[in-house]
Amino acid sequence: MKRYIQILLLFFFILNLSACNSEQSNHVNSNNYPLIWYPPITQLPVQHPPPQLETKADLNILLKAKWFDNDMHYGSLDLFNSKTGKKTAHIGSCKDYLYKNIKNSEPENTQLYYIFLKQGLTCKAVYIVTQGQNAQHSYIGKFNLDRTLTNKFPIELSFTISPDERKYVKDNKGKNWTSFDTIKKVTKISEYVTKYNIKDATQTLSVLARGDFNHDRTEDVLLLVENGIDAGSLSPTRLFTLTRDKGAILFRVIKEYKLRSNEELW
């Protein structure tokens, strides 16, 4: 009887071991994964930045901090109604971006519009991190912004411009980034920022933070994507939360954040 129990225990032990191996590719373990943010998230034209950005309280100070308000910096912008052209708001901090009613408002020209978009989405990212928490599980595994990641990132990250392209991406959900564009060159800018050259354009990806942002206890990545074309001024920025499901190779988009869709957050 004793020997029978020993054999049974050995059987369960082997079964458990093989189950762990099947997840080895991207499942690290179920320890606690701390909420962590990286330097690109702090790139805002703040006059007096908080001395450190180590806690959520520091990030909250950053959200409230005033920006430069002069002709030299992109620290403050006047916004106008996109239909009537009438001035609607003055933006001079993350607090303004997040809490003022800027629906249907935009800066007066294209150059400022792309600045507005990047700054606003960076503010939104800071806010998302303040609402984030530690994760209990992670299936993200090794995460370096390099060439290998291009096969693991979803098609939604692609640089789409026209309605034709957006439809293509919508119809091909579940495919990877490289199924839309060929990555010609990869240049590491820093530990957290990498530039990917595609045909006639570039996509610069910045990892802003890691943690649980949708409160499902699984680790996610907060990613800023700055697009730019070589022969024109079009350069829209996009902000995503991505995650990877258990056993999956491809990352999944949890959400793409829109600057003026405030209902997504509050």
Add this chain to the structure above:
Amino acid sequence: MATQSELKILRKHLIRDEGNINHLYLDSKNNVTIGVGHLIKNLAAAQKLLLYTLKGKKATPANIKLDFDTIKKHPNLNRFRAPYYKQFTLLNMKAADIQAQLNAHIVNFEKELKRLYTGFSSYPKEVRLALFDMIFNLGYPRLKNKYPKMNAAIAKKDWFTAANECHRNIQSSRNIRVQHLFLKAHKQNQQKKKSAP
């Protein structure tokens, strides 16, 4: 060739969207730039520009190298407006030369538009202005390759479909303006058809 009134509108729109700066600066993507969003690929390209010292003397290649290298030391990272770079430069471009540079850009874009749309010269003024707006922002390769439905509609002079397919990731007011241009051409077409015997 674009008419004088078209040129006037194009210049006005470009200056509004790109600014008009008479010294070297770094744009938000760290590209060395001057004039009305004129991108300078490298030092050699900069040294071909007609620039002047503060005393009004024509700048030498060495003068230009100094300005070029100095502003490169102050990366933009979406922080600085163009006037910030004034303090690091010793040279400027004359208003007439900026205008000539802008006109050359417009001529170049027109050539590309004619290559892309064989009937470009015969299109209504509104359609030509809409396409100029798009090529300034998207560049020739993207306009050519990324808008198959819009380009097919333009080939058929179907301005209504073109209006629905011209959307870009850009501020709403500019999207609306271009869409309205196509729609205006469409309405004019409809009126012509109605009034035809």
